[in-house]
Amino acid sequence: MKSEYDVVVIGAGPGGSIAAKTAAQKGLDVLLIEKRQEIGDPVRCAEGVSKIWLRKHIEPDHRWICADVKGSRIFAPDGTMIEMSEEIAGGEVGYVLERKIFDRALAYESANAGAEVMVKTRATDLIIENGFVKGVRVMHLGETHDIRAKVVIGADGVESKIGRWAGIDTSLKPADIETCAQYLMSGTGIDQDYCYFYIGNEIAPAGYIWLFPKGKGLANVGIGILGSKSGEKHAIDYLNEFVEKNYPEAKILEMDVGGVPVSGSIEKTTVDGLMLVGDAARQSDPITGGGIINAMEAGKIAGEVAYDAISRGDVSASGLQEYEKRWRDFIGREIDNSLIVKDIFTDFSDKDINSLAHSLEGVNFSSMSLLDLLYALFKANKKLLWDLRVLFKNVVKYELDFEHEK
Helix, strand or coil: CCCEEEEEEECCCHHHHHHHHHHHHCCCCEEEECCCCCCCCCCCCCCEECHHHHHCCCCCCCCCEEEECCEEEEECCCCCEEEEECCCCCCCCCEEECHHHHHHHHHHHHHHCCCEEECCEEEEEEEEECCEEEEEEEEECCEEEEEEEEEEEECCCCCCCHHHHCCCCCCCCHHHEEEEEEEEEECCCCCCCEEEEEEECCCEEEEEEEEEEEECCEEEEEEEEEHHHCCCCCHHHHHHHHHHHHCCCCEEEEEEEEEEECCCCCCCCEECCEEECHHHHCCCCCCCCCCHHHHHHHHHHHHHHHHHHHHHCCCCCCCCHHHHHHHHHHHHHHHHHHHHHHHHHCCCCHHHHHHHHHHHCCCCCCCCCHHHHHHHHHHHCHHHHHHCHHHHHHHHHHHHHHHHHC
8 A cells, every 4th residue: 555546446345446447447546445354245235236237347257146037026015016027127136146246356356457455444534635635544454544646536335424524415314314124034935036026114114125036045135214214113123024924934144234325416426636436425226225336337437537637637626527427417317316206105105005006017017118117107197197297207308318319
């Protein structure tokens, strides 16, 4: 570890590793630090990703792919099931990963591209001079080091301190965060070709329960509920009730708990000398809480913008503004649309959810775009057309823009 680099990336999750890899491939001198002693552990994720989007960043490897699913099965409170193909089932359906291996593979790729990787290295403060981020202070094996950098990229997750130290408002209200708990279980007997989602206020208020196949009869069984809905009864209590009722013979092999931001886009993710990526930038999907692909997309953009800004000699907030523009144009619109849906469906009763599920029974989801899905919903639920009118306009505009760009 040297005292100066072109770029320091804080956090070796998917977003941080892709940012480090991209910047290093451009020829920049990059340091990637991770506070934990093992990259990828503990897992705070259902581990599902879209195949198409994943392949943009890394070639799939059987070592870290546990399951290759073909769709999702969504269960309403009354048991009504809607089955969707993986193409329209969302960014979390496709491959189910082994994050402990996957995250290390991404970090290895960043190292192979030329980045220096340091584990058990915790950021304790930013170096700020005249309001300009100039580097980071870290603790490594009991010793404090000041590391200067032209650009700092904060990819330090939902609990991110980097953004706060830089003066960016990353605060989260209870309604902006999903509290999550997950078991790795054997003996659930679920179909390993599908991801399962259970929705309903009795079992997961303003959230859902998921079962993601992990191969060899294993499954991630987890829950996320809005923090504002968590009172005396916590996420783990709801999960235990679900498991005891539906899979009493299944065995728990691991347990993970954590939080996921579902706040939608924050006002800014850049300041002089710094960019935020992934959960630190609140770039996860407000509906599902999924953030792997969004973090990787943002990380790639951040690495490219860091190179361009350093090459121009302008790493001010203005010089890094291209990052702000590109990620918002690319993934920001989808995040904002998801926030609209989240805010509306949070108020749905179980009766409303059942009615919605019934209206979709018999619909062929084998090849359907989001716009097609909205049309099907609106046809059967006139009130929903009014509630989701802003989303509908946004999707129509997005699809028209996409056709124009083609």
